[in-house]
């Protein structure tokens with residue numbers, strides 16, 4: 001890959017300490033070097049338990065790292081997420097780094113439309129315009145208008161995932177992390193999700209994803225990044 005990157009990890013190490021297991025240490029990532037370029041989609045690969053979700057959470061700044069650093073190109077300059085204070089992390093997430101998690105974090109009493117519009121308002125968009133963009137994305141994801149004004153707490157898994165997708169794709173983030181974005185979707189909505197990912201790439205977004213659906217993975221990703229299970233993991237699962 002060229003030197004042009006939007007997000008990268010250098011020598012990233014992450015170990016979990018299991019306090020309820022007498023402080024057992026579980027090394028998951030060790031010396032991970034990873035980069036994704038603008039307009040590129042990299043799919044994280046590796047067996048169950050290898051550390052795909054852990055890497056994703058480190059890349060979003062949810063997990064701290066024992067070693068290495070994570071750089072994201074933010075406002076034209078590298079920002080080190082591993083060293084950033086909470087204010088900078090919030091700013092990076094508002095402007096640069098989007099995340100579509102597998103499950104929607106439901107906020108009580110907030111309608112689906114406003115959940116989707118919220119990141120747009122946070123970026124300074126006017127209320128009417130934000131709601132209009134949110135509505136258009138929800139309709140594109142085949143969400144019936146009657147559901148737009150309801151809080152998603154009672155929505156089906158696939159409906160909640162579509163609200164999550166609309167929220168993640170609405171702002172047009174330069175970097176997008178997608179954790180199983182199509183796991184609960186039917187074929188028609190999977191196609192919409194694939195189209196949204198391709199459009200984001202065409203607009204220059206760097207995309208990192210975990211896609212267990214091989215068909216979706218093949219349709220959106222430019223290359224795989226394989227995470228090898230750590231030796232402890234191999235011996236643990238073989239036991």
Ligand SMILES: Nc1ncnc2c1ncn2[C@@H]1O[C@H](COP(=O)(O)OP(=O)(O)OP(=O)(O)O)[C@@H](O)[C@H]1O
Pocket residue numbers: 016017018026028046047048049050051052053054055233
């Ligand atoms: N918060 C945590 N505390 C302790 N151990 C954890 C934690 N999160 C993950 N692990 C462990 O780290 C290892 C990697 O987990 P991770 O969820 O990253 O794997 P994965 O590759 O995403 O797996 P899958 O494909 O099954 O989702 C596993 O052995 C898991 O048990």
